[in-house]
Amino acid sequence: MSTSPLSSAEAARQAIAKRLQNLRRDAGLTTQGLADLCGWNKSKTSRIENVRTTPSDADIRAWCMACNARELAADLVAASRDAESMYVQWRGQQRTGMRRLVDVSRPLYQSTSVFRIYCSNVMPGLLQAESYAQQLLSCIADFRQVPNDSAAAAAARFDRAQIIRDGLHRVVLLVEESVLRRRDADDAAMAGQLGYLLTAMSYPAVSLGIIPQSARRTMWGVEQFSIFDDKRVHVELMAGKVTLTNPGDVDVYLRAFEQMRQMAVYGPEARSLINAAIDSLG
Numbered sequence: 001m002s003t004s005p006l007s008s009a010e011a012a013r014q015a016i017a018k019r020l021q022n023l024r025r026d027a028g029l030t031t032q033g034l035a036d037l038c039g040w041n042k043s044k045t046s047r048i049e050n051v052r053t054t055p056s057d058a059d060i061r062a063w064c065m066a067c068n069a070r071e072l073a074a075d076l077v078a079a080s081r082d083a084e085s086m087y088v089q090w091r092g093q094q095r096t097g098m099r100r101l102v103d104v105s106r107p108l109y110q111s112t113s114v115f116r117i118y119c120s121n122v123m124p125g126l127l128q129a130e131s132y133a134q135q136l137l138s139c140i141a142d143f144r145q146v147p148n149d150s151a152a153a154a155a156a157r158f159d160r161a162q163i164i165r166d167g168l169h170r171v172v173l174l175v176e177e178s179v180l181r182r183r184d185a186d187d188a189a190m191a192g193q194l195g196y197l198l199t200a201m202s203y204p205a206v207s208l209g210i211i212p213q214s215a216r217r218t219m220w221g222v223e224q225f226s227i228f229d230d231k232r233v234h235v236e237l238m239a240g241k242v243t244l245t246n247p248g249d250v251d252v253y254l255r256a257f258e259q260m261r262q263m264a265v266y267g268p269e270a271r272s273l274i275n276a277a278i279d280s281l282g
Helices: 005-026 031-038 042-049 057-066 070-085 099-111 130-144 150-165 187-200 247-263 267-279
Strands: 087-089 114-119 170-176 206-211 225-228 232-236 240-244
Touching (some): 005 070, 057 070, 114 247, 170 247
Antiparallel strands (some): 087 240, 225 232
């Protein structure tokens, strides 16, 4: 892909800073002049324009007032909030535990008709068995040093996943073969998880493709991501999540998903890879 998801989030912040800088220049104000009108230090103006400080809603309103552009304040505040919400750190979101994230995401999952999900290093959340999810989430909580409510979070995640059986949603998933052989849980939980994949493949709403390790690659390394109705992409990084809603960014991930879909196997071939992973557990 041409740009990383994190760089897209940074570009959104830069765009806000540039719009504010242009407002100041169009008003004929120096950085000191704007600072005087806003009642803050000149260095704050420079930090905002150089994307070193994120302007608050009040900062943007004061900036627009100083530049005689009060009518632009609401749009700039909204754009700034959107830019800031593009990248959120996991630790901040999970500071009170992981179940909260599941609960917060329910409206988005309920309102989405078609999911496209690519998993490069972990089982897809919508197809996670509860015992597997609990062990995985416990490991994540320990690493991120957040409250370990993995049992409650796993139960909530499994309950949220009931949408794959309600007839109102369509779920298209691509999973790397290597994910089938990762030991993210003990052997019993892994066997249950792999068995659940075989069961889920029979659901009318689910299309599960496995990308074999031997597949000829037409896409280079891609981070794990989920696409919601061709309108929104969540990209999972080690430290946080990036949300992309710009149509151009979403299209990049749609095209990547389609290319990887051509590399996957389905039906009996996919079942064979899953059964081989089960046999490897001994």
